Amino acid sequence: MIRVAVDAMGGDRAPEINVDGALLALERFSDLQVILCGPKELLESKLRGRNYDHSRLEIDDAPELVAMDEHPGKIVRTKPNSGVVRSAVLVKQGQADAALSAGNTGAAMAAALFKIGRIAGVERPAIGVPLPIGRKFALLVDAGANADCRPNHLMQFAKMGSIYASQILKVANPKVGLLNIGEEAEKGNELAKETYQLLSSATDLNFIGNIEGRDIPAGTADVIVCDGFVGNIVLKLVEGMWKQFGLILKEQIFTGLGGKFAGLTVKRRIDELKKGLDVSEIGGAALLGVEGVYIISHGSSDAKAIMNAIRVARESVQIGLIEKLKQNITF
């Protein structure tokens, strides 16, 4: 059995989507056990009358609620009985093999950091987000955990990201690119220039050099390394651009009588296209560098996204991700 603790109150449509996602995952994976961390009575009321294997789902009573704008560190200190903190504690205590939250990313990071702790040698755990690039994914790391970084932090992100990409995203010998504003080694800000030197001399990385903004959607790199300030802007910009494309397509193509007619044929293709880019298929972001599996799902996740995040958590445990990180990272 692989035991995944889910912050049942995380996300815009909690607890419903977490409950629904957990039940979907239980149905799909017979070796899965889910621990829903949240207010017991509320969760029981949501589960009542639902059809699932009761022996593989339990509730960890965590009645304290956190808001999206609460300070992460304060949540960890003052709300030990919130779903986000309990899910991390269960991992630390060995009562769960992995944890998952679709709530406040900062809170999940803080809970994981303070309750589970870091892998020895890792200075700054980072958020690795698989970005949808055409039909594949490229891992963006750091996607927002560390706004100010030093070159050595970025090198650690590169190494952890490379291991994650090969183990979880199944990319052989992942190409690591440093996000910069020019191809040449001497281009960029001070951070990028110094990081370039570190990455160039690393023997355990397939470093392909600097990549530029336009190389992200082109899929030039499998692992995109940058500080969390740049990474978070990139992540949200890519998200916003897809949304804008969708709006434009809808507005431009399916208007007018001719458009509506043609739309009947084209719609099928656009649905296929959307499916290929479905963010709910990504399965969430990983907290890389924490000594335990903790997956973060988007706040706007639906049940399918939660199910996929549980899938990634389960798979991370199955392949022994944390051990692999510990064994293969040399700093």
Added chain:
Amino acid sequence: MIRVAVDAMGGDRAPEINVDGALLALERFSDLQVILCGPKELLESKLRGRNYDHSRLEIDDAPELVAMDEHPGKIVRTKPNSGVVRSAVLVKQGQADAALSAGNTGAAMAAALFKIGRIAGVERPAIGVPLPIGRKFALLVDAGANADCRPNHLMQFAKMGSIYASQILKVANPKVGLLNIGEEAEKGNELAKETYQLLSSATDLNFIGNIEGRDIPAGTADVIVCDGFVGNIVLKLVEGMWKQFGLILKEQIFTGLGGKFAGLTVKRRIDELKKGLDVSEIGGAALLGVEGVYIISHGSSDAKAIMNAIRVARESVQIGLIEKLKQNITF
């Protein structure tokens, strides 16, 4: 007459597109005079047999050629007779009212900076690029001139950008957003946090606070302020996403017999859509903070893009952009 000096050898398809663009602009604007800066004989051969008002086009012989990867400072020092340097010198000497290059952006920046000079009080001139956002434009500043910045630099970018947006992009009381990784004042890296405080207390800005990556395509701000490292990544990422979007549309929608049939109807709409997003309509980026009008056009510009860049240069002169910047900037 408004006299615009054009670096005839700038851009991937120089000198042809510069010559063609200049002739288009001469045809469109009867008050325009163009000075093509480049190898005299080559340009004469390209102009031979063409139909244009000879009294409004002259050649400034600039036989030295620069490569895209040459060091900007070195070009200015060692190639005084290159098109990019000559175009700036003509502005400084009052022989031209504005200059334009589609070549090496760094070289244009260096030429403008060293040959024309900065507006008094401006610490770092920046590149302002109008990003296509739906049917309008948002000015991204700095789009790549300054990789490492201090808070005061960003405040100057905000002020110069705001004036440019209102004067050239015709946005009344432009909304200025600080590109960051969260909405709250305390979010972001050290640079963003300190800049937020400066922008909040500026009385001559319509500062709307922090904006995130997803707010860029949503058009939340008219002026997007960030350092040149982040700005250049954003610029190229947006460019790359549009390109990817085009490829996906082409691949997904216009394949198969049904798709081809539907495509006949849909194609017209996509053409309209593309037109709305046409980068060649933007008319180039501006070097903000230089004491003269210098417009930078994309290296992949076509004749229409050059014509539009000349249009923006002409308009900047017409409205007295430099004087307006001098009068309205308080540092």
